[in-house]
Amino acid sequence: MTVYDITRDLSEDAVLYPGDVRPRFREIDNGQYRVTEMTLGSHTGTHIDAPSHYIKGGLTVNEIPLAVLMGPARVLDCSDAGEVIEPDHLAGCIDGARTILLKTWFSGRREFEPGYPALSPEAADLIVEAGITCLGIDAPSIETYNGDGSVHCRLLGNGMVILELLDLSAVPEGSYFMVALPLRLKGVDGSPARAILWDREELI
Structure with missing residues (x-):
């Protein structure tokens, strides 16, 4: 069975979103x-955004149903998207999916870049309308660096769970089975996670 570990190493030199807690180990x-x-911060390295990250009264990371973080997942190659992932990059590719993982040119990068690829508000609307329950990206955030939080609110406000800072560099576009589990941190807005994929066809 081919297993892809799509988790970034969690170390003191990990990619860090400005303002986040720098990981330290002693x-x-x-x-x-x-x-x-x-x-560590709750959004250090490969991590999960729980709805409570932006939504008051939203689910905390320990309240997310595990079924949302386990099951079929579809990897979409959006490497040609530049800094903004628009509806045209997703149209016709997300129908019938429950979990979508967006592969961009940022996979494998080892330093923060403010021009990382992120969702446009219109693309976020399309994803919500498609009924996606879990959305992942290999960039530091699903939203642009100068975003106002509206993309996060649109997604998390509909009960979606977000995975950020994945490493999809070795994963071809296609259908997989995913497990991405956070620490069971009571009442917390997010958590570092270990995320893996494997080919669905190999389960048969």
Whole structure:
């Protein structure tokens, strides 16, 4: 079975959205064993945006039904989209899908770039109308760097879960089975996650 780990390494030099918490790790040697003290933000590295990230009273990360984060997923190659993913990049490709993962030119990049690819408001509307329940992207955010939060609110306000900062560089466009699980952080707006894909045809 071909398994794709679409999670970025979580390290002190991870891609960081400006203003987010810089991850830090400090090893503590207790003689017979070692532990590591970690400082992380809820949106560090490959992570999940729960609805409560923007929506007051929205689901927190521990309240997201696991079924939303497990199951069939469709990878769309939007590498030619530049800085903005428009409805034309999605039209005819998302019908009947539950989870959509957007592969862009940012996959594999190791430094933050303010011109990363993101959804236009019109593309966000199309995704909501299609009934998508989980939307992933390999960029630092689903919304442009200078966005006003409206794209997040449009998606999360409809109960959608968002995955950001995936690494889809080795994944061809197509249909897969996905598992992307957060830490069970009570009452928190997001969490780092481990996300994997494998070919659906290999399950048969």
